[in-house]
Amino acid sequence: MSDHSPATPASERLEVRKTYKLFVGGAFPRSESGRTYEVTTAGGVFLANAAMASRKDARDAVLAARKGFGAWSAATAYNRGQVLYRIAEVMEGRRAQFTADVREAEGIDESAAEAQVDAAIDRWVWYAGWADKLAQALGSANPVAGPYFNFSVPEPTGVVAAVAPQDSSLLGLVSVVAPIIVSGNAAIVIASTKRPVPAISLTEVLATSDVPSGVVNVLTGDAAEMMPWLASHGDVNAVDLTGITDPELATSLERDAAGTVKRVLRPTATADWSGDPGLSRLRAFVETKTVWHPMGV
Amino acid sequence: MTLVDALPDSSPGSLRRFLQGLPGVDEVGAVGRAAALGTRSIKKDAKAWAIDAAISMVDLTTLEGMDTPGKVRAMCAKALRPDPTDPTTPSVAAVCVYGDLVAVAREAVGDDLHVAAVATAFPSGRASLDVKLMDTREAVAAGADEIDMVIDRGAFLAGEYGMVFDEILAVKDACGPAHLKVILETGELRTLDNVRRASWLAMLGGADFIKTSTGKVSPAATPPVTLVMLEAVRDFHETTGRLIGVKAAGGIRTSKDAIKYLVLVNETVGDSWLTPDLFRFGASTLLNDLLLQRQRLATGHYSGPDYVTID
Numbered sequence: 001m002s003d004h005s006p007a008t009p010a011s012e013r014l015e016v017r018k019t020y021k022l023f024v025g026g027a028f029p030r031s032e033s034g035r036t037y038e039v040t041t042a043g044g045v046f047l048a049n050a051a052m053a054s055r056k057d058a059r060d061a062v063l064a065a066r067k068g069f070g071a072w073s074a075a076t077a078y079n080r081g082q083v084l085y086r087i088a089e090v091m092e093g094r095r096a097q098f099t100a101d102v103r104e105a106e107g108i109d110e111s112a113a114e115a116q117v118d119a120a121i122d123r124w125v126w127y128a129g130w131a132d133k134l135a136q137a138l139g140s141a142n143p144v145a146g147p148y149f150n151f152s153v154p155e156p157t158g159v160v161a162a163v164a165p166q167d168s169s170l171l172g173l174v175s176v177v178a179p180i181i182v183s184g185n186a187a188i189v190i191a192s193t194k195r196p197v198p199a200i201s202l203t204e205v206l207a208t209s210d211v212p213s214g215v216v217n218v219l220t221g222d223a224a225e226m227m228p229w230l231a232s233h234g235d236v237n238a239v240d241l242t243g244i245t246d247p248e249l250a251t252s253l254e255r256d257a258a259g260t261v262k263r264v265l266r267p268t269a270t271a272d273w274s275g276d277p278g279l280s281r282l283r284a285f286v287e288t289k290t291v292w293h294p295m296g297v
Numbered sequence: 298m299t300l301v302d303a304l305p306d307s308s309p310g311s312l313r314r315f316l317q318g319l320p321g322v323d324e325v326g327a328v329g330r331a332a333a334l335g336t337r338s339i340k341k342d343a344k345a346w347a348i349d350a351a352i353s354m355v356d357l358t359t360l361e362g363m364d365t366p367g368k369v370r371a372m373c374a375k376a377l378r379p380d381p382t383d384p385t386t387p388s389v390a391a392v393c394v395y396g397d398l399v400a401v402a403r404e405a406v407g408d409d410l411h412v413a414a415v416a417t418a419f420p421s422g423r424a425s426l427d428v429k430l431m432d433t434r435e436a437v438a439a440g441a442d443e444i445d446m447v448i449d450r451g452a453f454l455a456g457e458y459g460m461v462f463d464e465i466l467a468v469k470d471a472c473g474p475a476h477l478k479v480i481l482e483t484g485e486l487r488t489l490d491n492v493r494r495a496s497w498l499a500m501l502g503g504a505d506f507i508k509t510s511t512g513k514v515s516p517a518a519t520p521p522v523t524l525v526m527l528e529a530v531r532d533f534h535e536t537t538g539r540l541i542g543v544k545a546a547g548g549i550r551t552s553k554d555a556i557k558y559l560v561l562v563n564e565t566v567g568d569s570w571l572t573p574d575l576f577r578f579g580a581s582t583l584l585n586d587l588l589l590q591r592q593r594l595a596t597g598h599y600s601g602p603d604y605v606t607i608d
Contacts, residue, residue: 059599062599062601066601066602229598229599232597232598232599233598233599233601234592234598234599234600234601234603234604235599235600235601235602235603236601256598259598260598
């Protein structure tokens with residue numbers, strides 16, 4: 001039977017080549033278009049096939065996000081904080097995988113990748129803490145000239161379509177997604193086109209860490225193809241243009257978004273993701289509701 | 298022997314012999330054919346036409362215990378002008394309500410739309426013939442010009458075809474000038490053979506339309522069931538020359554589904570059936586999705602539920 005023995009030595013295992021899918025509504029569907037594209041390491045070595053999402057996938061993601069928004073925005077802030085913390089816990093358990101993903105995607109050395117992953121996990125914890133403190137920071141009790149209690153509370157904007165940063169494949173992504181969902185919004189996020197693998201690994205974490213389906217939907221592919229449809233979509237309430245590198249495209253997306261009066265976050269300076277995130281991203285995706293309540297009854 | 302020679306006469310047992318002699322339905326084939334036709338891609342102009350056609354074929358329906366005159370009036374307003382932001386949107390075909398709300402609906406839509414009433418102890422059909430006939434006469438007297446009756450599925454499944462037949466004849470008589478739609482409640486008939494038999498039974502009894510379901514039983518309308526009913530309608534037309542309509546009701550919620558049904562109609566009985574006089578959708582939520590798709594084609598961007606009414 002020696003004729004049939006493999007030509008390669010037994011120690012060389014057959015490579016498992018990966019074809020990743022999208023993350024929409026808590027499931028992992030293929031792109032409706034059937035398209036995929038090759039993802040390589042920063043050095044140009046084949047890494048995996050990723051799904052090339054189409055505008056119909058984006059539309060499906062909006063439906064899923066709208067469905068997820070109801071229960072997520074109605075959950076208590078305390079519960080949302082717990083869920084975000086849970087994401088950090090699950091990521092911590094898969095630290096090695098994320099480190100390898102980031103190292104390959106960004107072409108950085110092991111220790112730099114580890115620092116990115118640690119910062120990303122810490123960011124979830126940081127935002128988890130904000131879940132039940134947002135109302136105190138962004139809300140207020142307002143003095144008014146009349147017999148009323150007058151107070152303002154932040155409420156989630158709704159469905160937010162975001163483009164994750166193109167360079168920072170994990171920390172940047174987490175820094176974009178966490179502030180959107182912590183206040184109760186549902187997110188559709190388009191991962192970095194050239195470096196989507198850490199985002200795809202993150203979807204595997206999200207699917208198993210108590211995040212209700214539809215709250216985060218991750219699309220891979222070309223943001224320039226999908227974003228015009230999302231920016232003009234009547235059921236999207238806000239867009240985050242962080243990962244749009246072409247200023248002309250960003251301007252045209254802002255114009256599209258104006259058609260349905262969406263909130264738009266278009267960062268002016270290149271972000272330093274390792275720095276203090278601050279509250280500006282949180283504040284960008286909440287609406288302030290002010291209530292006048294008669295006093296003395 | 299052709300179907301013409303086999304048509305039942307007044308001799309005893311002839312109806313039963315005819316119905317049981319109908320050729321059996323190839324269930325796998327029907328499911329496969331319906332699925333294959335469901336994959337047709339309808340784009341651009343054809344899609345725009347299909348959406349408008351589907352809107353004009355909707356029987357906008359509310360059949361809930363909590364229906365109020367106010368809700369019926371609101372629904373009628375929507376039936377007349379489904380999308381107030383776009384006057385080119387066609388009206389729906391009819392509004393469909395319970396018998397006691399017919400007068401309210403008729404007053405709200407005037408003579409512009411049909412008013413359909415569900416009668417004959419909808420949805421179970423479990424009442425004496427006298428009660429069913431009274432139910433029908435009251436609805437017609439209140440202004441309904443279409444009556445949706447349910448067949449007695451218990452009697453049908455027990456093989457009492459004659460009893461079901463006589464009941465349909467009696468209700469048809471009670472309808473007077475009103476059109477009669479006979480609901481087969483295919484979800485309870487179990488087999489496609491039964492669907493074919495019940496379709497023929499209803500058509501022989503004088504139905505102007507045969508309707509899949511009440512919407513109260515799952516599964517409601519499905520493409521294979523509708524295919525079998527359309528084939529029965531086609532064969533009935535070839536045999537007797539009479540044109541019978543089909544109404545698919547229940548479970549059709551998206552434009553995509555509606556367009557699949559239109560393809561089914563076109564490919565089974567031909568485009569002469571693609572009119573509200575011969576094909577209808579019984580639906581409540583479908584209309585909103587059709588309007589969203591219509592807005593999408595008109596504006597070039599996706600619309601959302603904030604841009605249609607909440608029913």
